[in-house]
Amino acid sequence: MTFDAPTVIRTKRDGGRLSDAAIDWVIAAYTDGRVADEQMSALLMAIVWRGLDRGELARWTAAMLASGERLDFSDLGVPTVDKHSTGGVGDKITLALVPLVAACGAAVPQASGRGLGHTGGTLDKLESIAGFTARLSNPRVRDQLRDVGAAIFAAGELAPADAKLYALRDVTATVESLPLIASSVMSKKLAEGAGALVLDVKVGSGALTASEAQSRELAHAMVELGAAHGVPTRALLTDMNRPLGATVGNALEVAEALEVLAGGGPPDVAELTVRLAAEMLELAGIGDRDPARALRDGTAMDRFRQLIAAQGGDLSVPLPVGACAETVTAPRGGTMGDIDAMAVGLAAWRLGAGRSRPGHPVQPGAGVRIHRRPGEPVAAGEPLFTLYTDIPERLGAAMAELDGGFSVADTPPLSRPLIVDRIAP
Numbered sequence: 001m002t003f004d005a006p007t008v009i010r011t012k013r014d015g016g017r018l019s020d021a022a023i024d025w026v027i028a029a030y031t032d033g034r035v036a037d038e039q040m041s042a043l044l045m046a047i048v049w050r051g052l053d054r055g056e057l058a059r060w061t062a063a064m065l066a067s068g069e070r071l072d073f074s075d076l077g078v079p080t081v082d083k084h085s086t087g088g089v090g091d092k093i094t095l096a097l098v099p100l101v102a103a104c105g106a107a108v109p110q111a112s113g114r115g116l117g118h119t120g121g122t123l124d125k126l127e128s129i130a131g132f133t134a135r136l137s138n139p140r141v142r143d144q145l146r147d148v149g150a151a152i153f154a155a156g157e158l159a160p161a162d163a164k165l166y167a168l169r170d171v172t173a174t175v176e177s178l179p180l181i182a183s184s185v186m187s188k189k190l191a192e193g194a195g196a197l198v199l200d201v202k203v204g205s206g207a208l209t210a211s212e213a214q215s216r217e218l219a220h221a222m223v224e225l226g227a228a229h230g231v232p233t234r235a236l237l238t239d240m241n242r243p244l245g246a247t248v249g250n251a252l253e254v255a256e257a258l259e260v261l262a263g264g265g266p267p268d269v270a271e272l273t274v275r276l277a278a279e280m281l282e283l284a285g286i287g288d289r290d291p292a293r294a295l296r297d298g299t300a301m302d303r304f305r306q307l308i309a310a311q312g313g314d315l316s317v318p319l320p321v322g323a324c325a326e327t328v329t330a331p332r333g334g335t336m337g338d339i340d341a342m343a344v345g346l347a348a349w350r351l352g353a354g355r356s357r358p359g360h361p362v363q364p365g366a367g368v369r370i371h372r373r374p375g376e377p378v379a380a381g382e383p384l385f386t387l388y389t390d391i392p393e394r395l396g397a398a399m400a401e402l403d404g405g406f407s408v409a410d411t412p413p414l415s416r417p418l419i420v421d422r423i424a425p
């Protein structure tokens, strides 16, 4: 059977169902360039509106997985496990979590992505370290897993369909779609060859899903996809109404992850790191190891340094900081109220931490530092946020995004659980 892009787009645009063969064709043809970006953009937008049913999602994911190689580390002699987040604001968890789990005895092949929409990407963060490269060949990933126990690398070679779709979604406002998120996450996670998978599915204003119900649906869909491909998968639903930690932006977040690896850091970042590590270790069959101890005794930090050095990074070079800074001060005294994750994420994006054209570089030193967390006392006139960028013209738009995204009140905001739920098959 022959296919053409306009017919496939029209079928989905009009609410029809894509056949297995049409899905296989369109993913393969887009990956090798026979379907153009503008055609795939139209199809993605149709999927944002019309969705994919369970059967279509399973096939779409399988077709993305089949676009590249699937790694196999079953001969490595240690359990392999990985984690993936559906994307958040200030979500630097992977940076400390990967070496932490490696320090506890599991190998972690972490195929990562770049920033997506208002959410940050692990690769953009790590590339703010001088010399760091995320471009590892598959044999090099294997060598590094054997020597260091962990590798964080661009997924491109493994799920090339996702690499192209991910970059296109980022700049065509087609990120926020349950089947597109589920297939993107699971195609690269299944391809990377981890024996088990823990997902951090975000819930709240800064998440890519619009409601808690949608986050739950996304978690269930991904857990099901993992099981269907023989990879034990579970998910935590975690709060993303507020940014995680006290920094949003690439280099700023690396610095905060280093604090966590040194046994400190903001309590929410440290708590989620340890909890996800415990889930990963349990799923890997070594649940008796204590991740909190590996943070305290420095073994996780040692592993992070080894990982960065193995990928060419030089931690002795100071992390970049945006050349221009502007501070937002408290309009009154009181208690810091809620801080809206979406407002801070968009502010960081406007400052240059994310991209608006495919393939454009991000500013490693751009971002937002949060000086007062929700519930902390605030004195009138004291700094609440510092905004950093290399391009001063961007400060105005970023300040406008932040406006209305926080409050100083007389009473503390409602406390929110960081871990909302746990979804297992």
Ligand code: URA
Binding pocket: 085, 086, 087, 113, 116, 180, 181, 182, 184, 185, 208
């Ligand atoms: N993470 C991914 O890898 N893909 C998405 O679509 C969202 C988060």
